[in-house]
Amino acid sequence: MSLRDTFRRDQVFAPLRPGTRPVRPGQLDTGGKHILYMEDITVSFDGFKALNDLTLYIKPGELRCIIGPNGAGKSTLMDVITGKTRPDTGSCFFGQTMDLTRMTETEIATAGIGRKFQKPTVFPEHTALENLELAMAGPKGTWQALLQPVTGQQYDWMAQTLETVGLLAQKDQLAGALSHGQKQWLEIAMVLMQKPRLLLVDEPIAGMTRQEVERTAELLQSLAGEHSVMVVEHDMEFIRSIANTVTVLHQGSVLAEGKMQDVQNDPKVIEVYLGETG
Numbered sequence: 001m002s003l004r005d006t007f008r009r010d011q012v013f014a015p016l017r018p019g020t021r022p023v024r025p026g027q028l029d030t031g032g033k034h035i036l037y038m039e040d041i042t043v044s045f046d047g048f049k050a051l052n053d054l055t056l057y058i059k060p061g062e063l064r065c066i067i068g069p070n071g072a073g074k075s076t077l078m079d080v081i082t083g084k085t086r087p088d089t090g091s092c093f094f095g096q097t098m099d100l101t102r103m104t105e106t107e108i109a110t111a112g113i114g115r116k117f118q119k120p121t122v123f124p125e126h127t128a129l130e131n132l133e134l135a136m137a138g139p140k141g142t143w144q145a146l147l148q149p150v151t152g153q154q155y156d157w158m159a160q161t162l163e164t165v166g167l168l169a170q171k172d173q174l175a176g177a178l179s180h181g182q183k184q185w186l187e188i189a190m191v192l193m194q195k196p197r198l199l200l201v202d203e204p205i206a207g208m209t210r211q212e213v214e215r216t217a218e219l220l221q222s223l224a225g226e227h228s229v230m231v232v233e234h235d236m237e238f239i240r241s242i243a244n245t246v247t248v249l250h251q252g253s254v255l256a257e258g259k260m261q262d263v264q265n266d267p268k269v270i271e272v273y274l275g276e277t278g
């Protein structure tokens, strides 16, 4: 083993490395310090590096905000984690043993990584509850799911999740009739149906009212702890209201990382990002 291997994956002790522990395939092993390990990731599109030697770690239960100018690589980062985009170089592990670069998008979703896209993709002709039923059927689920009777346990889980996102009173409303903010929360609830350990949320508050933004901040904070949550957002007031650790991306690399108050006073960050959007 090279010296580099010994010290990477964030100083993981050799006996904890893949293949050295009796872990069932497909089982998330969070025996290490982190739940997500991205090291030296590069993604090129026609020679342009959307991600450039990016290294990032996420701890179990943490709420991590990712900020950075347009084109910094934030969405590409999420694409790599979810298997939509394959990195040219670098490694991306979920827990100690799951190599995300070798898994399909469906396998990654099933393994416990959920993603909420910016545009809500709820099924408007179905009720909030039916949307969760469809989501519960999983990435391979079909409309047949609605014909199967749900068990009491499944119903409880759906109702509990609707309550978490503040939509229990709207359970029988058609999703298409919900407000924009409510649709976003319903979609978060749909992602939660798969019980993800890591939840990726890309620009959750675009188009929301101030009140909806506040509710979303509370929701994401309440989800952290039980889940690791990675949030990409441009709205600095929102980021300040939820941020614990912030990672600033610039030209596909990590420009700065740390507590919000330190990052926002970092001259490099002010120059490339906060100067414009502050």
Ligand SMILES: Nc1ncnc2c1ncn2[C@@H]1O[C@H](COP(=O)(O)OP(=O)(O)OP(=O)(O)O)[C@@H](O)[C@H]1O
Pocket: 045, 049, 050, 068, 069, 070, 071, 072, 073, 074, 075, 076, 077
């Ligand atoms: N499929 C693709 N083909 C070619 N270039 C791409 C592709 N996807 C992303 N890019 C480029 O990679 C860079 C990073 O894009 P990305 O979408 O990750 O940025 P972002 O930080 O999410 O930006 P925004 O804040 O605007 O959402 C951009 O210059 C973008 O044009």
Ligand SMILES: [Mg+2]
Pocket: 074, 075, 076
């Ligand atoms: Mg983006």
